[in-house]
Amino acid sequence: MEFAFYLSAAVAILATIGVVTGLNPVHALLNLIVSLIAIAMVFFSLGAPFAGILEIIVYAGAIMVLFVFVVMMLNLGEVVVAQERAWLKPGVWVWPSIMAGVLLGLLIVTLLVDSTGFGISGETQTPQEVGALLFGPYLLAVELAAFLLLAALVTATHVGRDEKRDDGRGEGVK
Secondary structure (H helix, E strand, C coil): CHHHHHHHHHHHHHHHHHHCCCCCCCCHHHHHHHHHHHHHHHHHHHHCCCHHHHHHHHHHHHHHHHHHHHHHHHCCCCHHHHHHHHHCCCCHHHHHHHHHHHHHHHHHHHHCCCCCCCCCCCCCHHHHHHHHHCCCCCCHHHHHHHHHHHHHHHHHHHHHHHHECCCCCCCCCC
């Protein structure tokens, strides 16, 4: 299982680099889906199948379908590719690289320190415990997240609407 962990982690890192450096939004989304599935495989290799299944269903499934829908609806073209090229200049990478280095150092220290310090405790939760938390004290947060996703969908529909083909009554101009 250790080989599966490291292979999945490498795929996740490479796919995430593809997300950040990709110029085409659709290709970046496809890389993000691969990254999320690789992270689910990391959960499976660690012996947390419930977390892996939640990763696939919630992130790689529902949220990514929403992202793909929004990108298709906005009909992004060559203008976005030119904008991405302008954003990906070398000076832009300095601060995110420093922050990624800090996070990598924290991860290495966390993995090397025993569980009595601030390392990973290794306690797992059953699906019943997760459900009791989501529909117990965190119910308001779950409902607010659902409203936030709904607002994002409505906003994307409004932004992506083609003004010249819409006459205001919901009927296209012929």
